[in-house]
Amino acid sequence: MTLAGSLGGALLLLAQPLPAALPGDAAATAPAQVRFAPPIGVPMTYRVTTRRIGRDGALINFALVYALEWQQVGRGYRLEALLQRIDSDARPEVTRALTMMLQPLVGEAMAYLVAPDGSRIDLVDPEQTWARVTARIETTGAEAGRPEARRLAELIAALPAAERDRIATADIRALIAPANHAIPARAPADGASVSITHDGALQTIARVEQAAAPVGGAEQPLAIDNLWTIDTATGLVMRERRQSWVIEPGGGRTLVEERVRALEPVR
Helix, strand or coil, X not given: CCCCCCHHHHHHHHHCCCCCCCCCCCCCCCCCCCCCCCCECCCEEEEEEEEEECCCCCEEEEEEEEEEEEEEECCEEEEEXXXXXXXXXXXXXXXXXXXXXXXXXXXXXXXXXXXXXXXXXXXXXXXXXXXXXXXXXXXXXXXXXXXXHHHHHHHHHHCCHHHHHHHHHHHHHHHEHHHCCCXXXXXXXXXXXXXXXXXXXXXXXXXXXXXXXEECCEEEEEEEEEEEEEECCCCEEEEEEEEEEEECCCCCEEEEEEEEEEEEECC
16 A cells, blocks of 8 residues: 555554555546445444555454544535544554554544545645644644654645545445456456456455565565445445455465455444
8 A cells, every 4th residue: 555545554554664566546448337325424433444464474453443424415424433442463563663653543433425425525724734734743743753754744835735635535435346447347348357246235245356566575476356335226335345465476475465444333
């Protein structure tokens, strides 16, 4: 995940240097055509988990847990998102670094306006939101004596407004099928890389990609498995999993990155 992927991913990379960025969320084709009707007034939990291989060869687990709720606004929608907590099973020193870097974002509410068909997402009052975020990161870093926080705040402030907004909306775009351009609309004629199945209102799309990335100091071939489960009644992606595997010379595979986004109503 690169800085352009999401703010949480950027902080993870800054707190614990990892192998060079793997392929990101490049648009494949037009997103799946589904009805967009999010559940109004229903509290939901959205968990975004990233596992990446660290310098010691072990996978680092890192998760952002959001509270979400949809509101109707005119013909469109407003989504309130609150980062509730950060979970990690990394080594204590890594966990402390992650907590320090991300603590300013815990309890920071963000609001998004979404078009009636789900095709467009805009951050509400982006300038004020980013001012609060960067100020909290700088303050926490200064109190903890961590220059990384100031570097991150300066990096965010230097980005063009459109790029900052893309970072802030990355996980939300992934949640909304009409806005998620990584989801292929249909299987190719030979059915080799994409398959689409249906189970009632749920549509499951699988896509396999081939790529390459520097891992362990050398360019390695990758197999990237993508899986999306979409609720066609709401247009929401209930679960997304992306796994990147290094292909060994003998044909074996080693997992070097996994991202899982999971959405469910609050029980």
